Structure formats: structure tokens, C-alpha cells
Amino acid sequence: MSGTMKIRTQLIISTVIFGLVLLIIAVSAVTTDRQLEHLDRQEQIARSLAQEANDLSYLSTEYLLYREDLQRTRWESVYTSFSSDLSEFDPQTPEQQALVANIRGNQHRLKEIFDSVIPVYAASSGSDDPAADPVLQTVWSRMAVQTQGMGADATQLARIMHQEMDQLEQASTLLIFALMGTFAAYLLTSYFFFYRHTLVAIDDLQKGAEIIGSGNLDYAIVETSDDEISELSRSFNRMAADLKGITASKTDLEREAAERKQAEEALQRQTEDLAWLNRDLESAHRETNLYLDILTHDIGNTENVSNLYTELLIDSLPGDREATGYAKKLQRSVRKSIEILGTVSKIRRIHAGPPLLRPMDLDAIIREETGHYPNSSIRYEGAPYLVRADDLLPEVFVNLIGNAVKHGGSDAAITVLTEEENGFVRVTVADTGPGVPDEQKDAIFHRYEQKKRGVGEGLGLYLVQILVGRYGGEVWVEDRVPGRPEEGAAFRFTLEKA
Known part of the structure; x- marks a missing residue:
């Protein structure tokens, strides 16, 4: 036996490879969706921190000017919300950790400054003009510096989260394209090097059996490999060689008749084996078409979702020309992939059978x-x-x-x-x-x-x-x-x- 792979083994390996490709696509899609959800949540928290920092700046000014308990209560409520959002943010990179540390430091200093103002205001009369008080002006300036620093760092965090989402979406799209190309190449290679080879070998075997059956015992069926079909070819060749050695004598003729009967029984068994193999191949062909239909449908759905996300991305970047240009290029690539899937489906439909004109x-x-x-x-x-x-x-x-x-x-x-x-x-x-x-x-x-x-x-x-x-x-x-x-x-x- 040579190193040629059996047909059944080839079918099993093809099915396993196909399943692995589907599994990779599914795992990649689920992992990407979860990562995108996490980054989107982190971006929302960062934007909320930036807005709350602006609110704290505004409420600080209000309280310093009007000295009302309502402004102080609102300031403390926003500060509590800011602290809660900051505790929910999960920095992953050193840059993000440094920005969060800066925000925490500015937050604590802002709280200390604000707490130091409250007893001063409590001891002062309501008629004092805050604008004329140099101490309070200094306090207001310090609070403004802290809130501005908090807002700037939070805005930078939101920008980093958004950039990471863009990179993840691009990486996901490239992965899908790579998997699609690999799988399409695999299908085409399997068809041309496996199915076509098998069908040609079966056709040669059938023609050779007809020639031998017609009485041409000198004909030898070509044995191209060491698979099941070649084993059938060797059986036919051995049968022809045995029949050729039969003499024309009466005894030999009787023996020839008996051996011919055995040969016919062997031929029947070989024919049944061949029919079973043909049914197995037809079943594998139907299964392959089923898998291809499922994959084409799922990839088509994924491409449509990607196209929708690119449209949303383009609408969300009205002022960023460079990012919008990249998003439009991505959208054109997705639409080209959808067009290719449609063309492949039509070609498969053409090859499915004769046309009804x-x-x-x-x-x-x-x-x-x-x-x-x-x-x-x-x-x-x-x-x-x-x-x-x-x-x-x-x-x-x-x-x-x-x-x-x-x-x-x-x-x-x-x-x-x-x-x-x-x-x-x-x-x-x-x-x-x-x-x-x-x-x-x-x-x-x-x-x-x-x-x-x-x-x-x-x-x-x-x-x-x-x-x-x-x-x-x-x-x-x-x-x-x-x-x-x-x-x-x-x-x-x-x-x-x-």
C-alpha cells in the first residue's frame, strides 16, 4: 500500500476541516461582539465622566457666586455620580491607567478644595462680594484647574476607547475576509483535485469493465492510485487475466464456465460496491452543498451587518475626513464581498442541472x-x-x-x-x-x-x-x-x- 489517502478518509478530513472553519468563524464573531460591547460601555463611561466634570465646574462657580445650599447639594450629587462612574471604568493599558490616576488625583484635590470653602462661607456674611475676595478667587481658580484636568483626561479616555473599537472592527472584518478566502480556496481545491479525480476514475473503471465484459481480455484498466477505485481496477484486471488463461478444451470450458460464473458474481459484488461508493459520493456532494449554502447565508448576513455598521460609523464621523475615508473604503470592500457571494451563488445554480428554457x-x-x-x-x-x-x-x-x-x-x-x-x-x-x-x-x-x-x-x-x-x-x-x-x-x- 502506498501513501495515497483513501476516499473515505478524504471525505472525513474534508468534513472535519469544514467544521473547524465554521467553529473559527463562530468563535471569532462571538469574541469580537463581546469585546465591542465592553469597549462601547467603557467609552460611554468616559464620556459621562467628561460631562460630569463640566457639570462640577459649572456648579462650583454657581456655589462660589451665590452660596446657596441647593448648589452645594447638587455639586455633591454630581461628585458622587462621578466617583461611581470612575469606579466602574476598567483601564487595560498603561496609558489608560495613567489617565485614570490623573483623574482620581484631580478628583481628590477638587474635593479637598471644595470642602475647605464650605466653612469659609459658613463663617462669612451673605453680603460679602465673592468677586472682591482674593482668597475665594484663588479657590475658584484652583477648582477650575482640577475640573478642566478631569474633563480633558476623561475626553482623552473616550477617544482612546473609540479608536480601539475602530481597530477591533477593522481586525474583525479582515479576519472574516481571510477566512472566506481560505475556505473558498479550499472548496475549489477539493472539487478540482478530489471530486473530479474520483469521478474520472469511476468513469474509466466503468468503461474498462464494459471492454473486459465484451470479451477483450487483453485490456488492462489503468491503476492511477491506491484508493478503493484502484482496488476495484486491480480486481477487474486479475479477473481478465484469469479468464485469458482458460483453455478451449471441454474440461477447460466447463472450468471456464464455472470460473466465469464466479467472475460474474465477483463482478456483481464489485458493481454493488461501486454503486455504494457512488451513493456515498452523491451523499457527500449533497452534504457539501448544504454546508456551502449555510456558510454563504451566514457570511451574507455577517456582511450585511458589517455594511450597516460602516454606515453608522460614517454617520458618526462627520468632521473627521481621514476616518470617514477609511470607513468608506471598508464599506466598499464589504459591498464588493456581498457582490462576489451573489455571483458565486448564481454560478452554483447554473451548474446544478440543465436549464429549463x-x-x-x-x-x-x-x-x-x-x-x-x-x-x-x-x-x-x-x-x-x-x-x-x-x-x-x-x-x-x-x-x-x-x-x-x-x-x-x-x-x-x-x-x-x-x-x-x-x-x-x-x-x-x-x-x-x-x-x-x-x-x-x-x-x-x-x-x-x-x-x-x-x-x-x-x-x-x-x-x-x-x-x-x-x-x-x-x-x-x-x-x-x-x-x-x-x-x-x-x-x-x-x-x-x-
Whole structure:
């Protein structure tokens, strides 16, 4: 036995890895939410401390001017609230601890100064002018210094808490993107290197069994690895070798008949094993699709929540241009991720099975899609046609018209043209944008070959190509002005008339 992994072992490992990815995403999301809640509470406390410090400054002035017990009572109430909020604040870093220590020191000095004023006022007559008393003026100045220091430190604490929240949100978003990219790469790799390999091996085994069964005992099934399918191939080859050694004599013929019966029974068992393996693979495929549906749904929900938070963040930073710019970049990244998830879901739907084509109103679809760009210069020239397609046909125009609007620039003129051609309808979407160089005219329809005119991280034009092929048509790109690619591109495709 070589080091090749069994198919069942590969399935188990794939399931375990998938579960670990889901667990990492869940734990990261829960941990981030708890940290954000804690930082938000700390920021609220810091802002409350800053407001209470301002209130203490105002009430100190009121009491020094009017010497009323009501002002003193209110001052002591705010001071008590300030002390309670300060005790709830949990400094984590040396900078935060230093600021809290400064606030406590200023708080204690403020209390000592205020307590020293009370007996002075109690001993003085109500007619004394506070403004003329140099001692009280000195006391007022000292109290103002303490409250201002408390307010400034509390405001700095709130600013630090807010910055930490921003950093945590950015780190959480980057983690989600990294996990999404890793998992998508894992799924694609599993499909191309595992499922495709297994299906090809099963197909080769079935063809080889048919050849051997037809009487060609010299045929040998290729054994590419050391998994269950290769074991079946070796069994078939041994069976063919045994049958080849049978002589033509009567005794040999009788023995051949008996051995053939045994071989047929073995073949039946092998066929049953093969059918079981095929059912197992189909079950694993359905389970993988189920996990992918769940993951796509959960990630989509997470992206929508992230998009909402970025909108709230942008609204909360009206005066900070740099922070607003970073927040808008984050929002564009989140929306791009949502767009990619939508494109992947459509591609999976296309590969799910054969299309159910029916007559579709091409004119209505084009008018509806061009209406989504009221601020763009789009000219439509066409007549009512019914074509054979399904409800994914609008995606072709979403990608081609959106591509022209995005890459053509604000001054680009876009033309959509339909015309009949030998039982087909040829559709043209042309623009006056930067165009497509000759060496890239084929590559842009391949997956992840984004180049200069691709959309959706290299999936948009690939989606257009497989949809048009699904409807029995062809798609290609030409120069809007032949021989002059710099004057714009013309994407053309054909659809069969209904």
C-alpha cells in the first residue's frame, strides 16, 4: 500500500476541516461582539465622566457666586455620580491607567478644595462680594484647574476607547475576509483535485469493465492510485487475466464456465460496491452543498451587518475626513464581498442541472436593466424579440451594462443594439470607454482573468460566457471602431429566437 489517502478518509478530513472553519468563524464573531460591547460601555463611561466634570465646574462657580445650599447639594450629587462612574471604568493599558490616576488625583484635590470653602462661607456674611475676595478667587481658580484636568483626561479616555473599537472592527472584518478566502480556496481545491479525480476514475473503471465484459481480455484498466477505485481496477484486471488463461478444451470450458460464473458474481459484488461508493459520493456532494449554502447565508448576513455598521460609523464621523475615508473604503470592500457571494451563488445554480428554457421578452429585460442607470448616457436601439432563455438572462445585461458604466467613465456613451440574424438575435453592448486590447479579448472571459475590463473579481464576464452558452449562443468582444481599441469596446452575443 502506498501513501495515497483513501476516499473515505478524504471525505472525513474534508468534513472535519469544514467544521473547524465554521467553529473559527463562530468563535471569532462571538469574541469580537463581546469585546465591542465592553469597549462601547467603557467609552460611554468616559464620556459621562467628561460631562460630569463640566457639570462640577459649572456648579462650583454657581456655589462660589451665590452660596446657596441647593448648589452645594447638587455639586455633591454630581461628585458622587462621578466617583461611581470612575469606579466602574476598567483601564487595560498603561496609558489608560495613567489617565485614570490623573483623574482620581484631580478628583481628590477638587474635593479637598471644595470642602475647605464650605466653612469659609459658613463663617462669612451673605453680603460679602465673592468677586472682591482674593482668597475665594484663588479657590475658584484652583477648582477650575482640577475640573478642566478631569474633563480633558476623561475626553482623552473616550477617544482612546473609540479608536480601539475602530481597530477591533477593522481586525474583525479582515479576519472574516481571510477566512472566506481560505475556505473558498479550499472548496475549489477539493472539487478540482478530489471530486473530479474520483469521478474520472469511476468513469474509466466503468468503461474498462464494459471492454473486459465484451470479451477483450487483453485490456488492462489503468491503476492511477491506491484508493478503493484502484482496488476495484486491480480486481477487474486479475479477473481478465484469469479468464485469458482458460483453455478451449471441454474440461477447460466447463472450468471456464464455472470460473466465469464466479467472475460474474465477483463482478456483481464489485458493481454493488461501486454503486455504494457512488451513493456515498452523491451523499457527500449533497452534504457539501448544504454546508456551502449555510456558510454563504451566514457570511451574507455577517456582511450585511458589517455594511450597516460602516454606515453608522460614517454617520458618526462627520468632521473627521481621514476616518470617514477609511470607513468608506471598508464599506466598499464589504459591498464588493456581498457582490462576489451573489455571483458565486448564481454560478452554483447554473451548474446544478440543465436549464429549463422558455420564451423571454428580450426588449423588456433590456429596458428594465438600462433603467437602473438614470445618470448614464445609454441609447437603446432594438425591436421586441422573444428568445429562449430562463430567469437568469438579466444577469448578462447586469454584468455587461454595469461593466460599461464602471470602466467607461462618466463621459462614456453606451449603446445597446438588437438585430435578427439567421434564426438568432444578436445583441451588442458598446461603449466609448478605454476598450480591450487585442491580446486580452479572449482572456477576459476566463475565470479570475480580470485584466482591465473584468468585473466581480474576474467572475462577471465568466458568468456572462457560461449563461450565453447555456442558452445555445456565443459571446465575444470586438473594437467599437475596427482596428482602434482605444476608442471603446463592443461586447456581442447571440440568443436563439423562441
